[in-house]
């Protein structure tokens with residue numbers, strides 16, 4: 584179980600946006616986050632990753648406290664068991680694909696996992712190439728594999744597929760679903776694509792001006808827009 588209570592006064596283009604979130608995620612959930620630009624979606628992921636400091640609140644993940652403003656606890660990002668993939672390709676350009684994965688390892692004796700992940704994303708042949716020669720889809724496959732290296736409990740995906748064409752999106756959606764099952768993850772997926780959310784998520788949170796406007800079945804929500 585993941586308990587999330589976050590309060591933060593965001594600085595919106597036309598004034599402050601008080602972000603207020605109080606949600607519980609079940610282990611194994613894939614939860615979509617949808618909403619207009621500037622609603623606070625990326626900020627929520629960044630606070631969970633420990634990259635943005637909330638004003639107050641609490642984040643508890645399977646009994647471990649990552650953030651508790653009452654006790655001044657703020658676990659550093661590197662100590663949170665998270666995997667993150669964002670829209671921008673974030674690979675190190677001067678390292679090979681394999682080195683990008685190895686760099687994320689905690690223990691160098693886990694190189695077997697690197698090979699397994701390279702196989703599962705179909706990139707063993709390109710393991711010694713640098714990211715510069717890869718397509719966008721190949722780069723995101725490597726980024727997803729790299730996010731798995733530390734066996735995260737929480738996977739944070741912020742529009743990871745939005746720069747890709749339809750075929751590559753489908754391919755990556757399957758990889759995400761497979762990783763989600765194999766690594767027994769809890770996954771938060773920010774997406775502007777309703778079909779992607781309907782395909783991937785069983786639960787949808789719609790964020791509007793920092794507040795949850797809908798929490799429930801994605802099919803119900805998107806049907807209500809038609």
Ligand SMILES: Nc1ncnc2c1ncn2[C@@H]1O[C@H](COP(=O)(O)OP(=O)(O)OP(=O)(O)O)[C@@H](O)[C@H]1O
Nearest residue numbers: 592593594595596619620621622623624625626627
């Ligand atoms: N560290 C910060 N402190 C206060 N406000 C911030 C901070 N970082 C971002 N903001 C503001 O929070 C608001 C929400 O931004 P955020 O990127 O979370 O929205 P979003 O819903 O992900 O938007 P988009 O769909 O366009 O990516 C923006 O107005 C932004 O300027």
